[in-house]
Amino acid sequence: MQHETIGAPTLASNRESRPQPILHDVKQVSDGWIKKYELTYAMPDGSLYSYESVSRKNAETYRRELERAGSGEQQADAICIVGRTPDNELVLIREFRYPLNSWCIAFPAGLIEAGEDLEDCLERELREETGYGFHLIDGKPKFHALPQAGYSSTGLSEESVQVVFAFVEKQRDPEPEPSEFIEVFTLPIADAARFLEENETPIGTRCQLILESFARDARDALQRC
Template identity: 30%
Template sequence: MDSDGLTEKTIDTQEIFKGRVVHLFLDNVQLPNGAKATREVVKHPGAVAVIAVNPEGKLLLVRQYRYPLDKIIYEIPAGKLEPGEDPEKAAVRELEEETGYSCAKMERIISFYTTPGFSDELIHLYYTDSLISGQQHLDEDEFLEASAFDLKEAVQMVQSMQIADLKSMYAVQFMQLRAKG
């Protein structure tokens, strides 16, 4: 048994798929009790997301179709990190690309793993309320609409699952806590 009684040791790794966004591996591991198991692991470059609030106090959301869900949902502006990219610079880039807004300042809130049971994706979450109007610069394979919603509308959107992803639900909760002071 290992010294902490929890850590699994990698025996071997097999690359299954390498895509533009994810890299899938099948790992054979030795469990703390000596037994063997298989782990499916998705490697991800990491991502950023932005809680962006306009001068009227409304939360910016982007409406887009998500193929794995086969539905349209609302999310806070977000995107994946490029190799070696600084997360704060990526947050500024994604905010401008998806909403058309730049900002005077960006504040780091927290970083969190999205699905640690099978992926190493780490999202860095930022906040800004110093928006400067500009123009969207969507990627050629990106189709989305940006809109602003007050907190009451955003809470209702979570309850109706129009906002259904964790980072965006976290953003709404963050805004609720901030409103309470």
């Protein structure tokens, strides 16, 4: 039997060739820092379907964001920083997360402020949460962002997070908010696999997958020796 290899379809062809729900209405049903919405979609058969979601954005901005995402445009809401030191260690945090009522392992992260570019946000969040800053190479910061932001929880919210890899070094004491409880620690990249096996503290999925990627690279390097 022959198997045909099919390349990944473009975003445009996905939208043009696949029937999909069409956004009909956005209704805010509760207020606060996190807002709850009822989204109404027109289904391919003409019926209406309601779905509950949450967002930090007000109704007008949220609807605009949904329409932007539906057209293929994207704008990151937050940043996740995978900091690597000159000693080949990763900078991680243990942070008390109120929705979990528990400490959680993660990479430093935070919301991108209005008008803030990626480099400024990266530097600010590093400073506030960890006390680290850029490790300059040839007098310049060195960092690399993934090609597109990823969504945090597609069944619940439209929040998107831009993952950035950066070379960093300790520069000062952290500057957390009074409500933030954060412990900073470093993890040798060579110990990533062992850490994942032995860790018993809740861990964010994004952090878990990035650490697994480092662990796999380390295992592959050993096999090549």
